[in-house]
Amino acid sequence: xxxxxxxxxxxxxxxxxxxxxxxxxxxxxxxxxxxxxxxxxxxxxxxxxxxxxxxxxxxxxxxxxxxxxxxxxxxxxxxxxxxxxxxxxxxxxxxxx
Amino acid sequence: xxxxxxxxxxxxxxxxxxxxxxxxxxxxxxxxxxxxxxxxxxxxxxxxxxxxxxxxxxxxxxxxxxxxxxxxxxxxxxxxxxxxxxxxxxxxxxxxxxxxxxxxxxxxxxxxxxxxxxxxxxxxxxxxxxxxxxxxxxxxxxxxx
Numbered sequence: 586x587x588x589x590x591x592x593x594x595x596x597x598x599x600x601x602x603x604x605x606x607x608x609x610x611x612x613x614x615x616x617x618x619x620x621x622x623x624x625x626x627x628x629x630x631x632x633x634x635x636x637x638x639x640x641x642x643x644x645x646x647x648x649x650x651x652x653x654x655x656x657x658x659x660x661x662x663x664x665x666x667x668x669x670x671x672x673x674x675x676x677x678x679x680x681x682x
Numbered sequence: 683x684x685x686x687x688x689x690x691x692x693x694x695x696x697x698x699x700x701x702x703x704x705x706x707x708x709x710x711x712x713x714x715x716x717x718x719x720x721x722x723x724x725x726x727x728x729x730x731x732x733x734x735x736x737x738x739x740x741x742x743x744x745x746x747x748x749x750x751x752x753x754x755x756x757x758x759x760x761x762x763x764x765x766x767x768x769x770x771x772x773x774x775x776x777x778x779x780x781x782x783x784x785x786x787x788x789x790x791x792x793x794x795x796x797x798x799x800x801x802x803x804x805x806x807x808x809x810x811x812x813x814x815x816x817x818x819x820x821x822x823x824x825x826x827x
Contacts, residue, residue, distance in 0.1 A: 600713060600759040601786020636784050647783040649743035656743065676750075677764050677784060679706075679741040680731070682777030 605632035694799035697766030708749035708760035766798030
């Protein structure tokens, strides 16, 4: 069995979504890409799904994902590879009129 | 939300300073056991919208990360946002509803008429994102907040 230890990453949860993670501000999940990690997260905490994904099962427009200090939009998007110990942050952008 | 007179005054002041454009920023604080946002301080931000800043505002992900870092330095969290409505009522617009991120944040709006801040209201996004609900503002003295 290959070890999966190397692909355990920490996901940082924004304050209002912690009601869906039993109050946890960070959640450790396994995943080799951002998509893997986020899908595992919403499987574990189903209430998060509608907040992160739209009707087309894509990340909502205002949901930005960072790996460390890097916005995945400037990497490989949700296919951005992860290494063990990476910190993945869910970061909202906000607009209005 | 629960907050202090100083926080409300600071939001009004930012609305006045930004006039005739919309001013915006983040509400920092904690969440009480019953899920109410307790706002103890502000983090001002720039209105990043590229144009028409009299009618639109934008806070980028980098702005959020900066506010989040400032919050953590004070052992606080980002619990909401605020913005001003120059010469418009302190009620969410259709754009506000369409662009709002997560339920659970407190969204404060201050109306500013001719440069003078007027009404200040707080709102929360319905879990199904269909509408905003008016949120009660409880004002405590700074000592107890």
